[in-house]
Amino acid sequence: MKITAFRRYASAVTLLALMGSATAFAQKSNQPNVVFILADNVGYGDLGSYGGGELRGAATPRLDALAQEGMRLTQFLVEPACTPSRAALMTGQYSIRNGLSLIAIEGSPYTFPANAFTMGDLFKSVGYATAIFGKWHLGSAPHSLPTAHGFDEFYGIPPDISWDAATYTTTIALTHSINEPYETMLKTGPQIVEAKPAGPLQKVKPFTEDVRANIDHELVEKSIDFMRRQRAAGKPFLLYLPFSMGHFPNLPSQQFKGKSRIGNYGDKIMEGDYHVGQILDTLKQLGIDDNTIVVFASDNGPQGQTAREHGNQGTPDMGNSGPFRGELGEVTEGAIRTSAIIRWPGKVKPGTTTYAMFSIMDFLPTFAHIVGGKMPTDRAIDGVDQTEVLLGNTTTGHRESMLSFIGGELVATLEAVAHLFH
Numbered sequence: 001m002k003i004t005a006f007r008r009y010a011s012a013v014t015l016l017a018l019m020g021s022a023t024a025f026a027q028k029s030n031q032p033n034v035v036f037i038l039a040d041n042v043g044y045g046d047l048g049s050y051g052g053g054e055l056r057g058a059a060t061p062r063l064d065a066l067a068q069e070g071m072r073l074t075q076f077l078v079e080p081a082c083t084p085s086r087a088a089l090m091t092g093q094y095s096i097r098n099g100l101s102l103i104a105i106e107g108s109p110y111t112f113p114a115n116a117f118t119m120g121d122l123f124k125s126v127g128y129a130t131a132i133f134g135k136w137h138l139g140s141a142p143h144s145l146p147t148a149h150g151f152d153e154f155y156g157i158p159p160d161i162s163w164d165a166a167t168y169t170t171t172i173a174l175t176h177s178i179n180e181p182y183e184t185m186l187k188t189g190p191q192i193v194e195a196k197p198a199g200p201l202q203k204v205k206p207f208t209e210d211v212r213a214n215i216d217h218e219l220v221e222k223s224i225d226f227m228r229r230q231r232a233a234g235k236p237f238l239l240y241l242p243f244s245m246g247h248f249p250n251l252p253s254q255q256f257k258g259k260s261r262i263g264n265y266g267d268k269i270m271e272g273d274y275h276v277g278q279i280l281d282t283l284k285q286l287g288i289d290d291n292t293i294v295v296f297a298s299d300n301g302p303q304g305q306t307a308r309e310h311g312n313q314g315t316p317d318m319g320n321s322g323p324f325r326g327e328l329g330e331v332t333e334g335a336i337r338t339s340a341i342i343r344w345p346g347k348v349k350p351g352t353t354t355y356a357m358f359s360i361m362d363f364l365p366t367f368a369h370i371v372g373g374k375m376p377t378d379r380a381i382d383g384v385d386q387t388e389v390l391l392g393n394t395t396t397g398h399r400e401s402m403l404s405f406i407g408g409e410l411v412a413t414l415e416a417v418a419h420l421f422h
Contacts, residue, residue: 031126031236031371032344033227033292035283036119036363037276038089038240040082040135040163040247043302044338045322046269052320057261058269062277063296063341070294070343071352071390077402077414078300078360080335081328082162083110083137084405085299085360086242090118090138090149092364092375092383094405101405104139106160111139112149119364120150122373123238129230133219134242137162140201147195151240155194155222157207157215163247165190166212213251216243220275224282231286236371241279245272246319248303265318290345293370297340297360303328331411336404342390349392356397357416362386 046052046060049067053060079085083104084095095101104110120130130151136159138144146154157165169189172178178185190207192215205211223241230237245268252259252267256274260266276296283289302319304327318327326332340358342348361383368375369387389397396416404412 031128033230033237033239033283033288034123034128034295034367034371035227035239035279035292036241036295037279037297038086038134038242039245039272039296039298040242041300041303041319041328042246042269042272042298042338043319043321043327043334044324045320046246046302047339049341050339051322056266056320058266059260060269060273062273062280066276066280066294066296066343067341067351069345069350070341071348071354073340073342073358074353074355075357075416076297076338076340076360077357078298078336078338080300080330080404080406082135082299086135086137087112088359088361088382089299089363090120091116092361092381093379094361094382094403096405096408097380097382100138102407103162104137104160106140106158108160111141111160112144114143114148116149117376117379118146118149119238119240119367120146122150122364122368122375123371124150124152126371126373127236128371129226129233129235129237130240131223131226131237132156132240132242133222133226134240135162135244136242142200145195145201147197147199152197153194153226154196155204156192156219156242158190158193159201161190163212163215163244164249166207166209166251167249169206170209209251212244212249214253216245216271216275217253219243220278223279227282227286227288231288242299243272243275245269245275246298246302292345294343295340295363298338299360301326301328301330301332301335301338304334329406331404331406336412344390348390352392354389354395354397356386356389356395357399357402357414358386358389358397359383359399359402362399366390 048060048064081103084101087095087100123130131153132146132151134156136146140160169185173182186206191203192205192207193201195201250264250268256267256271259270283292301321304318321334324333326334365383365385369385384398388394400416402414
């Protein structure tokens, strides 16, 4: 009798343990990891899955495969420039609501407000580890840093400038516009920085053209390390990787120099494609690719005729806006309509395409729905929950219109095509 009772007790304990494990697994599976890779000035027609790629002279096999494994958005709408789009992505609001509808530059008053609610805040509130490696571009005031808005780790370029800052010191030296030794200017010029929560920006090293050429390798290495650490800790994570793919001057690393048929821009597109592959391979190696949402998107349309390739004998440093007119900074579809791919195994049907109007602002409320986070109720939220689009339950989505601002001016209004025919 004692032995039988003991066996019943042991079986009950085992059953409870298994039930606990199943519950823990269920909770974990309800909190998918999120990897958000943001390209910079990559046009609608640059990727193979959008009509570019090998046909344009720069193959994108890993991104094309990602599109086959997930959903391709063909009416993905952004704001006309870097800072505005990034502010909209982070807050789910039009950038003008946070005073960031113009590009943030060093010394300008445009900086992220302290009370902004961000994607970092959302994921942090539901127990995620969070990191950003790359370009923040929302201001360098202490209250504007990503580590003041829910991100545990930040490593990248100064948060109030862009990738072209790598050329500043060399240009100053060439023009003799500052009478200082080059070594001194390196120390006082743009720096690679890092930060932790509640801490100040720490300088790491000068942001030179050589560093610029290799920065994406470094950002991806840090991203892979972050994912491995969170996998070992059993913690869900948000990885935000706004890397340099597509932004002038496109200085490819030695590994990719000359790989494409269209100069440095194409080389950098192919390099970015390779880096996306590294992220995807790591997710598979860690055994978490089936429980990870991967998003690849561009922040705005391509740089066009207004810029020429740095140091490449005048080869245009320009992307392809596909069938749309215009480029970065304009009030045209070529500026505000670009590519976005979403893979979520078991949820997003592979090889699908949607024409639903989908704004860069919509990611935040959509992620809130997916991970069980709460959006703030003390402010207007312009993004809409598009979970049903991802799950294939609607072809039109839940967005009927969108506005576009440049500075303080409303410059365009857009309406969903399906809505117009109702």
